[in-house]
Amino acid sequence: MRNIKLLVEYDGTNYAGWQRQKNVMTIQEKIETAIEKITGEKTQITGSSRTDTGVHAKGYTGNFYTNSKISVEKFTGAINSKLPLDIVILHCFEVPCEFHSRYNCTGKMYSYTILNRYEAVAVGRNYIYHHKRILDVEAMKEASKYFMGTHDFSAFKNLGSSVKTSVRTITRLDIIKNEDIIKIYIAADGFLYNMVRIIVGALVRVGEGKIKPNEIKDIILSKERAKAGKSVPPGGLCLEEVFY
């Protein structure tokens, strides 16, 4: 039995997220069906995480077992030939039998893209969150420091997944403004459910002047979800990389 690791890019606009569900189309189902067409075997992919409806990925990872003799080089093109244009296998890797794309994951990096201008947007609208009111990026950068490091992020977690602990370590939180695009990169050893979108929502409230940068500290300490405020929409979110 071979264990194949997949590196996947997808446009999540038209899918109900990664994980297979009844009555809605998901990315997992599309790729499993494509692999089954190639290998003739019933296939189940172990994904590195769930992603929500409308969230994108440039570096999603998963793995599956197969008896197929197709070389790892040929697998990529073969699976892609059975996939729609909004899902692409970037690479297939031959990995040891014990490799597990979720358990072996040591961290992840996401990006979140805000278009910060008054006018609405047509080009690229599915990949950005359009925020009309001009944000104070310096205040957002100041606030980002309070997220860095190890904290109990209970205030930045929605219900929906069972996890043993809400303690996570954020290793990177960069906010880069380029003309009217604000790009936020956030890396951690793991993320709670909706954590990135709730953190970005709080940063946006700082940028609007509704809360002060140093209030982030108190919101974290409160462990109360309500204090963190609204999360931002899924389209701006992209899973950039899964670390092993």
Add this chain to the structure above:
Amino acid sequence: MRNIKLLVEYDGTNYAGWQRQKNVMTIQEKIETAIEKITGEKTQITGSSRTDTGVHAKGYTGNFYTNSKISVEKFTGAINSKLPLDIVILHCFEVPCEFHSRYNCTGKMYSYTILNRYEAVAVGRNYIYHHKRILDVEAMKEASKYFMGTHDFSAFKNLGSSVKTSVRTITRLDIIKNEDIIKIYIAADGFLYNMVRIIVGALVRVGEGKIKPNEIKDIILSKERAKAGKSVPPGGLCLEEVFY
């Protein structure tokens, strides 16, 4: 009678270009229908140019006449409320009666975006041209110099529009590489039919080493369309700005 100038952004993916045609949906028809819903008047927009199927715009311009008393500030939101998400009116301007968005245009700037990597692409795929083979960007920059200035661009024109002369003046041709994205900005006093896409096609052939940078000079002088080679696909093309 008032004359209203429109500044328009659109995602051309799902349209048969700007200009109204029978049996296919166009951007012009969508906006004219939206305006008619607001003003109750039969409306015809004079566009600054045609754009092809799949080509995008961040700064398209047009103008239309109306007897409506709606303020120019309220027009933008009113028209947008009747438009699909892939077409956005960025601004409406009150202009003198004699203003004509095509005749008064003094130039245009387009961008063309190439994703230059081996792997296929899902995120943003409608806005880029994916080119697998790594291009020599320095050679492309060298070649771009030969396009600058005033030339007869007959070799870089497809049949399909009647123009008095094929002489145009290119005032800007910048090629900027950022990681695996190559962005080309090209401005001129006017463009012939498919001119940008044929020029970029020739630059790609230079980047592949199939023609030398200085051969561009001979291709221009030849005035033969066949010598310029294949044009690149429409998705990478975006009308950035129309000058007046």
